Amino acid sequence: MRTYSVEEIRQGFTSGTDFNEIFDLFQSVLAQRLKDLELYRLLFWNHGLSPDEIRLFGEKLAQEFPDLAYDVFLWLAAVFKVTTSQHDNFELAVHYYRRAALARPE
Secondary structure (H helix, E strand, C coil): CCCCCHHHHHHHHHHCCCHHHHHHHHHHHHHCCCCCHHHHHHHHCCCCCCHHHHHHHHHHHHHHCHHHHHHHHHHHHHHHHHCCCCCCCHHHHHHHHHHHHHHCCC
């Protein structure tokens, strides 16, 4: 699997439009074991992704790095709180706030 530089990752996560290319990049970044939440935040804010695609990336990231789960779920909630789609994303925001609370109950 190809190794990407941080700048290539930023570019792909920020402006990528093809889901398959973004997914391949994401898989490669996970294989590199990069835990830089700032990079993944760029992915969550990619306007070319659907809510389901964003959820897929966030869920996989939280699964791969359980110590990041709280922050991942908070960011997903924040994204869904301020974005709209064909359906109201408010329920998704609440869902991820709950997941964050479960990830770090204290």
